[in-house]
Amino acid sequence: EEKRYKVNTIKLFIFLCTVTALLTTNLCAKEIKKEIVLGCEISFLTSSILVAENKEYFKEKGLNIKTKEFDSGRNALAAMLKNRDIDICTVAQTPIVLHSFHRDDFAIIGAMVSSYNDIKVLVRQDKGIKKPMDLRGKKVGVTKGSTGHFYLNNFLDYNGLTDSDVDGIDLNASELPQALADGRVDAISTWEPHIVNAMKILGEKALFLPGESIFREDFYFVVLKSFIKDNPESLKMFLGAIEKGENFIHENKEEAITIVSERLKIDKETTATVWEDFDFQLILDQSIFTSLEVEARWAIREGMTEKREVPNYLDFIYIDALEDVNPESVTIIR
Numbered sequence: 001e002e003k004r005y006k007v008n009t010i011k012l013f014i015f016l017c018t019v020t021a022l023l024t025t026n027l028c029a030k031e032i033k034k035e036i037v038l039g040c041e042i043s044f045l046t047s048s049i050l051v052a053e054n055k056e057y058f059k060e061k062g063l064n065i066k067t068k069e070f071d072s073g074r075n076a077l078a079a080m081l082k083n084r085d086i087d088i089c090t091v092a093q094t095p096i097v098l099h100s101f102h103r104d105d106f107a108i109i110g111a112m113v114s115s116y117n118d119i120k121v122l123v124r125q126d127k128g129i130k131k132p133m134d135l136r137g138k139k140v141g142v143t144k145g146s147t148g149h150f151y152l153n154n155f156l157d158y159n160g161l162t163d164s165d166v167d168g169i170d171l172n173a174s175e176l177p178q179a180l181a182d183g184r185v186d187a188i189s190t191w192e193p194h195i196v197n198a199m200k201i202l203g204e205k206a207l208f209l210p211g212e213s214i215f216r217e218d219f220y221f222v223v224l225k226s227f228i229k230d231n232p233e234s235l236k237m238f239l240g241a242i243e244k245g246e247n248f249i250h251e252n253k254e255e256a257i258t259i260v261s262e263r264l265k266i267d268k269e270t271t272a273t274v275w276e277d278f279d280f281q282l283i284l285d286q287s288i289f290t291s292l293e294v295e296a297r298w299a300i301r302e303g304m305t306e307k308r309e310v311p312n313y314l315d316f317i318y319i320d321a322l323e324d325v326n327p328e329s330v331t332i333i334r
Contacts, residue, residue: 033234035064039076039089042069042264044192044271045219046090048112048280050263051256052245060244061237071174071194074146077222081106087231088223088238092147096222097295100316101305107228107318108220110239110282110329112246115217117277119151120195121209123187124180124202132159132209135166141185144170145304147217150295152189153302155211163302177201191217192277196270218291228318235321239282243325246280283329284322289313 040046049067052058058065070076073091080086081099088109096108121140123129129138132155142149149168156162169185176188177198187209188198199206221239228235249256253275261271296310314334323330 032062032237033087033231034062035066036087036234036238037066037068037085039068039070039080039086041071041073041076041090041219044260044264044274044278045092045113045115045118045217047256047260047278048242048245048249048282049090050245050260051248052241054259054263055245055248057241057244058238061241063234063237063241065238071172072143072146073219074143075172077106080222080224084224087227088221088235090219091222092217092219093291093295094147094150095145096220096316097292097299098145098304100292100296100311100313101299101307104311104315105225106222107225107316108284108288109223109228109235109318110221110242110284110322111218111288112221112242112282113219113278113280115278116213116215117274118217119148119189119191119215121152121155121187121189121211122180122195122198123207123209124183124205125207126205127186129187129207129209132156132161135187135209136161137165137167138186139167139169139184141169141171141176141179141188141190143173143176143190144168146173148173148190150298151211151215151217153298154214155189155209158211158214180206192274193264193266196266196274216287216291218288223318225318228321232321235318236324239321239325243282246282249280281329282322282326283331284317284319285331286333288317288332292316 040049068086074095076089077091077095080089128134142152153163171179173190173194176190176194179185180188180198181201257268257271257275261268292313293310299305300308319330319332
């Protein structure tokens with residue numbers, strides 16, 4: 001009887017262990033989220049997304065991407081943080097920095113492209129503007145809180161001017177070309193394709209003010225930390241599709257230009273003239289911290305925040321997804 005009791009006890013123990021293991025496995029194995037809402041600025045900066053969509057790389061990875069289009073990363077990030085109905089958004093440095101002073105519930109999962117010549121200052125010559133110093137007292141259209149805003153500040157400083165020397169008019173990026181054409185502003189500081197769109201409207205009245213290499217614009221994928229916690233595998237699948245898109249861009253330049261031109265409704269010749277301004281590369285490198293910290297100090301200096309300390313931007317980076325997709329593209333020192 002005692003022997004039977006011991007056998008039954010062992011069987012019960014084994015049964016309970018098996019049940020526990022099965023329950024633990026089921027609880028830990030989260031269902032992979034296959035439908036992702038992407039808040040995407042539609043511009044040359046997001047060419048890798050446009051190509052990945054066109055070549056159906058997201059579908060190959062098992063994802064259904066629903067794109068919400070925005071005319072700026074500033075508005076895409078704001079929408080994600082406010083409504084939380086966007087899973088991933090595209091955005092450059094400045095909006096990240098401004099939000100980082102009062103919240104830390106989001107993170108960068110990868111930079112998709114960088115450019116020293118995407119953002120430009122375009123002016124109307126018939127308003128008496130021939131050189132940077134002629135901007136003094138003029139109305140300059142800019143999307144405040146965007147990287148175009150930060151660039152304008154750098155451009156003015158580089159040319160011996162300050163923000164107070166111009167009248168900054170806050171407009172959404174898509175409004176800037178027409179505002180310049182209508183005479184509501186005398187100049188604009190913004191990125192492509194809004195610059196080429198303004199050029200088309202103004203023709204010979206338009207003039208670029210030189211400012212190459214003043215600032216390197218980086219464009220990121222940003223995600224809420226709650227989404228990262230619940231969907232790490234989905235992020236790996238997403239970045240895997242983006243990497244395929246970027247590889248296609250490098251290996252099939254002419255077709256990539258055609259895809260992006262058709263998506264942006266811009267002729268191929270125009271797209272080709274600015275294509276080399278963009279370095280399409282999916283990375284997380286140490287320069288991200290330098291860039292964000294520089295802009296944070298600018299925001300503090302300009303009174304754009306009440307905070308007086310630069311956030312620790314290591315807290316705003318999620319490495320694991322990109323490191324799984326391409327370890328060599330992650331060079332951040334931890």
